[in-house]
Amino acid sequence: MKKRVSSREFFHSFARLHAAMKPGDTLVITKHGKPLGEFTKQPIKKSFPLPDLKTLGLEPDASLAARDLLYKKVMGEIEREGVA
């Protein structure tokens, strides 16, 4: 549930409200109880290092054909579900 604040509180207490927000949090700004708009605190851009998937045991030794086959099986099921 997004926090709601009045436009008056938003303009007069912006520093306090902003400090209490986490990156990516959104405030709904209201006037007379009705939403006027939203304010979202800038999310922090984090990039993550490409993991060595082989070392972590997260990449199979299987052939490309087996990898493609699993993809097609799961996606095939998704598409069949939609048609049934």
Added chain:
Amino acid sequence: MKAWLDTGFLLTILTHRRCADKAWALLRDSEIPVGISSLQLFVIKHGLSQNFTDLNAPKELLDVCISATKLLNWLLQQDVLKTVELDYEEMIAVADSWASKLRTPLPSLLLLWPACAAVSAAKIFLSFDPRTRALAKAAGLELLPQKL
């Protein structure tokens, strides 16, 4: 949450199929965590787990399935992916409105993935599927990769 994953895009990463390198590169350049719905996660987990109980599944396929499941858990633990709470009524209403306008019917779940992104207020949709990309684009989302 700025970027949203199409289900097929995530599955490409998980299975290390063709073009997985391109998907990894796009994911690494994205602002993380990247959003996904609990429905998408359920469909992927369920799709993978069905192979574990398939007695006729080749061993190689099971190996890919095991590593895909491990990788999915790892991405969630590392907060690279994050499930986002969505208003499912709104999401279905969006998908329903698209369905009524399409000349060629699409499988229901393919309508739902871009609808998840649209309802979540994501800005970017990562997908290799021209069908879901077209819907996401119509909803005003930026597409990655920019061209297929």
